[in-house]
Amino acid sequence: MQWSSAPASASAKRPRSICTWPRLTWASAPAGAQTKWNLPSAYPIDNPHLENLTAFAKDVSDATGGKLQIQIHAGASLFKGPEIKRAVATGQAQAGEILISILENEDPIFGIDVVPFLATSFPDAMKLWKASKPLVEKKLAAQGIMVLFTVPWGPQGIYAKKDINTIEDMKGLKWRAYNVGTARIGEMVGAQAVTVQAAELPQALATGVVNAFMSSGATGYDSKVWETLTHFYDTRAWIPRNVTFVNKAAFDALDKPTQEAVLKAAATAEVRGWQLWESKTEWYHDEIAKKGMKVLKPSPALAAGFRKIGEQLTADWLKRAGAEGQAVVDAYRKM
Ligand code: PCA
Numbered sequence: 001m002q003w004s005s006a007p008a009s010a011s012a013k014r015p016r017s018i019c020t021w022p023r024l025t026w027a028s029a030p031a032g033a034q035t036k037w038n039l040p041s042a043y044p045i046d047n048p049h050l051e052n053l054t055a056f057a058k059d060v061s062d063a064t065g066g067k068l069q070i071q072i073h074a075g076a077s078l079f080k081g082p083e084i085k086r087a088v089a090t091g092q093a094q095a096g097e098i099l100i101s102i103l104e105n106e107d108p109i110f111g112i113d114v115v116p117f118l119a120t121s122f123p124d125a126m127k128l129w130k131a132s133k134p135l136v137e138k139k140l141a142a143q144g145i146m147v148l149f150t151v152p153w154g155p156q157g158i159y160a161k162k163d164i165n166t167i168e169d170m171k172g173l174k175w176r177a178y179n180v181g182t183a184r185i186g187e188m189v190g191a192q193a194v195t196v197q198a199a200e201l202p203q204a205l206a207t208g209v210v211n212a213f214m215s216s217g218a219t220g221y222d223s224k225v226w227e228t229l230t231h232f233y234d235t236r237a238w239i240p241r242n243v244t245f246v247n248k249a250a251f252d253a254l255d256k257p258t259q260e261a262v263l264k265a266a267a268t269a270e271v272r273g274w275q276l277w278e279s280k281t282e283w284y285h286d287e288i289a290k291k292g293m294k295v296l297k298p299s300p301a302l303a304a305g306f307r308k309i310g311e312q313l314t315a316d317w318l319k320r321a322g323a324e325g326q327a328v329v330d331a332y333r334k335m
Helices: 008-012 048-063 081-089 108-114 122-141 180-188 198-206 217-222 248-252 256-290 300-334
Strands: 002-004 019-021 024-027 035-040 068-073 095-099 145-152 157-160 174-177 192-195 212-215 231-233 241-247 294-296
Touching: 048 068, 048 145, 048 241, 048 256, 068 256, 081 095, 081 145, 081 241, 108 122, 108 180, 108 300, 122 145, 122 241, 122 256, 122 300, 145 248, 145 256, 174 180, 174 198, 180 192, 180 212, 180 300, 198 217, 212 217, 217 256, 241 248, 241 256, 256 294
Parallel strands: 035 068, 035 095, 174 192, 174 212, 231 294
Antiparallel strands: 019 024, 095 241, 145 241, 157 212, 157 231
8 A cells, every 4th residue: 555645736646446435545555565554643652642642542553454554643743633533534644632521613523532530440431432432433424534542531630830729829820731621711710711732731831821630640640740739639520531543544455364453452551551541640630749749639518519509500501402412422331
């Protein structure tokens, strides 16, 4: 197999049987030829998501005798997080990994994992994925994208530079958001919300653009949060997920055994990824504590205040997602 970014005029001269996708063509090549895929991610190389993606690429290479090489690009080095889905849909990258909830603006179903308190444990987050998977797959398939696997982050807590005992204490914070839901929380608590991708978070903290945010222990650790902030409240409000996907035309251009190797390695990666995050969640909390962060349980007042915000956000989400979203939530609750 080979892929080339031939201009339209050049591809027009090629045989009609080759598969075309905007800006790219995939043509059958002699057996034994090597195919190279690029897989951009927005997260740092030592994050468990990247550890898992690197192992996935190795599994694929091993299983295909090196016929399919997947090059992982960490830290938003090839495309920024919000650009990756489009890059894969248009074939600028063959595969990619994104935080699925950054697509919530496009369709509420992509934000089901970040509805507060809907699924706060790893087994529940897996159930929620199973309930929503057919719809998520269908919506991405309509854009020429095939889902390979999904992997969670750690549960989300609040980082700050002072005691947060009640929701009122969050007023006026410079609140870093990473998707629609976290921006909305910032607005609801009277903070100044600004969207900052994880790759830019260390700088936003260092320069004082933000002084509070919600995320996992891992992203706090990756951002060396202890250099600027002091408190982490383990609210376990939701478990966001990343999804790794592939341009369907690129996948279809592979021979059958290579396709099977990709799917098998993807299934293995999903299991390994969930295990990694289950086992590392406490580790991250311990590590940020060792670096000097106060890792705290939310006070009953803060927890209650957050529940209320969660209820409002859940109601908003259900309204936007309509009957389709309600059906997924009903299916999840029956699991
Ligand atoms: N880390 C990513 C998304 C969720 C998480 O735990 C971030 O903060 O951008």
